[in-house]
Amino acid sequence: MVQTRRSTRRPVQGESSSFTRFQAPKASGTAPTRQTKRKATQETAQQGRNTVEDKSKKRAKKEHPSYLQRSHDAEHDPNHSIGLLNLPRDIFNEITSWLEPDSVACLSLTCKEILSIMGTESWTQCRSKRHFWDETRSTWTHFRQSFILFLSRDVPHLTLCDVCMTLHPPLKPPREHRETKLTKHCFGQWSIIDYLPSDELGQYNLLWEHILEARELLITESTDKIGSPIELLDGSFTMQRERLNYTLNSSARQIGKNLVLKHEHIFHASSPQASLPVADILSFPVRLCPHQTTSTQKPEKGRYTTSRVPSGLLTHSIAIVLPPSLRAGISEPSRIISLPSSEKKQMDSVVSGVNPLWKCRACPTKWRVQHSTEGAGELKITAYHSFGDTAYRAQEYWKMLVRREAPNLGSEKRNSEFFVVTRQYLDFAVDED
Numbered sequence: 001m002v003q004t005r006r007s008t009r010r011p012v013q014g015e016s017s018s019f020t021r022f023q024a025p026k027a028s029g030t031a032p033t034r035q036t037k038r039k040a041t042q043e044t045a046q047q048g049r050n051t052v053e054d055k056s057k058k059r060a061k062k063e064h065p066s067y068l069q070r071s072h073d074a075e076h077d078p079n080h081s082i083g084l085l086n087l088p089r090d091i092f093n094e095i096t097s098w099l100e101p102d103s104v105a106c107l108s109l110t111c112k113e114i115l116s117i118m119g120t121e122s123w124t125q126c127r128s129k130r131h132f133w134d135e136t137r138s139t140w141t142h143f144r145q146s147f148i149l150f151l152s153r154d155v156p157h158l159t160l161c162d163v164c165m166t167l168h169p170p171l172k173p174p175r176e177h178r179e180t181k182l183t184k185h186c187f188g189q190w191s192i193i194d195y196l197p198s199d200e201l202g203q204y205n206l207l208w209e210h211i212l213e214a215r216e217l218l219i220t221e222s223t224d225k226i227g228s229p230i231e232l233l234d235g236s237f238t239m240q241r242e243r244l245n246y247t248l249n250s251s252a253r254q255i256g257k258n259l260v261l262k263h264e265h266i267f268h269a270s271s272p273q274a275s276l277p278v279a280d281i282l283s284f285p286v287r288l289c290p291h292q293t294t295s296t297q298k299p300e301k302g303r304y305t306t307s308r309v310p311s312g313l314l315t316h317s318i319a320i321v322l323p324p325s326l327r328a329g330i331s332e333p334s335r336i337i338s339l340p341s342s343e344k345k346q347m348d349s350v351v352s353g354v355n356p357l358w359k360c361r362a363c364p365t366k367w368r369v370q371h372s373t374e375g376a377g378e379l380k381i382t383a384y385h386s387f388g389d390t391a392y393r394a395q396e397y398w399k400m401l402v403r404r405e406a407p408n409l410g411s412e413k414r415n416s417e418f419f420v421v422t423r424q425y426l427d428f429a430v431d432e433d
Contacts, residue, residue: 085113092117101125102147161186171213174250175235177205195287195403196263197246202237204248211259211387211394218254226431227254233261244280245270257389258428262382263288269376276377278326281318288314288383289365290403291420299418302407310417313343314367317358318379320350321371342422357430362415363400364388364425386428397425 084092096104096118104122108115126147145165152160158167163186171177179192193206214230233252238245249264265288267281285295292314319330342361350356358367364386372378385401387394400423405416 100143100146102143102150105147106150163187171207171209173232173235174204174206174210175237177207178203179205189404190399190402193402195290196248197239197265197284197287199239202239202248204235204237204250206233206261208395208398211398212391214252215259215387215391215394218259229253240270241280243270243274243277244268244284246284253431255429255431258426259387259389259394260428260430261385261387262431263385265381265383266378267380268378272376274376276326276379278318278322278330278379281379282315282330286314286318286381288367288381289360289363289385289401290415291362291417292360292365292367293417294318295417299405299416300407311340311343311420313346313358313360316347317356317367317369318381321355321369322379323371323373326377340420340422361422362420363423364397364428365401366428366430384428384430386425388426393426400425 084095087095096107099107101122104118105126108118108120108122126143128143148160148165148167152158152167155167157169159170160166161168166186168186179194187207187209191208196204198204210232214232217230217232218227230252233250235250236248238247240246245268247264247266249266250262252259252261254260265286267276267284269276282294285293287293287295291311293310294315295310298309315330319327322330340361346356346358355368355370358369359365365383367381367383370380370382372380387397400415403416404413405418406414411419411421
């Protein structure tokens with residue numbers, strides 16, 4: 001009988017080393033995975049980045065534990081020595097939590113370090129017009145107004161405007177004031193007298209604020225005494241044209257109890273050899289107040305200006321002081337359609353050889369005209385404007401002296417040479433010097 005082979009073969013001597021090479025590997029905890037070289041490189045790079053981030057977080061936490069975060073150049077910041085910036089974060093937040101939005105906004109503007117910590121949320125709250133009761137001043141206010149007040153302490157060269165809540169340069173005197181869009185909005189439409197002759201080099205703009213300030217400077221004096229000149233309302237400038245030179249001199253003082261503003265309009269020929277060009281003076285035009293002018297222009301068609309022309313009283317007052325040789329070309333008062341009785345009475349009462357004092361029937365204005373034959377001749381018109389004896393009368397007279405002419409204005413707001421309404425005002429004395 002043939003002997004069968006055993007199922008478990010026992011290796012013979014000499015082949016044990018070759019058999020063990022082909023044995024299966026021993027079992028391990030994880031099964032072997034097969035991956036590409038690119039994926040292995042990505043995983044290695046990701047592990048490196050995670051390690052760097054963990055180290056940076058630990059390093060930042062170790063450098064500034066529970067204190068205000070500093071910028072990268074904090075060691076070069078001159079504010080690093082301030083004790084407020086060296087406080088722990090919780091103490092700093094506790095201190096600033098007691099501040100109002102206006103104070104927080106001011107604090108955030110002190111330096112970039114605090115601005116980066118506190119942000120700009122308080123700025124938005126200061127833009128709001130929500131009012132609150134201010135116990136220190138016993139009045140209603142809002143954070144924008146108080147914020148501007150805080151800022152004004154650091155800019156003493158600016159003044160706070162209550163109308164637009166903006167810091168403006170201080171008010172300049174009339175000889176230096178120039179009208180802008182901002183000042184026109186703040187001062188209002190009744191604020192300025194700007195009809196006097198002017199050019200880019202010389203100008204005299206009188207504001208209502210100038211009159212208020214001048215009244216505060218006045219000292220109560222005797223009714224028969226003339227006060228000292230008010231420097232605020234002084235001014236002088238000269239305009240040069242082709243054949244004519246024009247000079248404006250302004251001064252003001254208290255005469256009796258009234259504040260009287262004096263304007264000297266002086267015209268003379270630009271060349272000593274030439275004669276005084278009267279036609280150029282009348283076409284300048286000369287304007288003493290909203291109602292007295294040498295202009296002959298026609299008004300825009302409207303409800304209140306139909307068939308109206310400027311009054312010829314100022315032109316007539318100039319013509320009567322000139323010699324007959326210089327009156328050529330001057331329009332006569334007969335061209336006026338309807339001459340007011342008060343002005344006609346002044347024309348008829350002129351006595352030959354007497355220099356009269358003319359009066360405007362619509363505003364507190366008086367003027368006197370003088371002509372000199374020295375050299376080429378000189379024409380001088382001295383106008384006086386009264387602002388009354390009290391602040392109330394000054395405000396009423398001011399509206400009479402502001403010129404307003406526009407098609408959309410009604411009879412109550414219109415005030416020009418094309419719409420002259422007789423108004424009552426107290427008589428006043430003038431300085432005859």
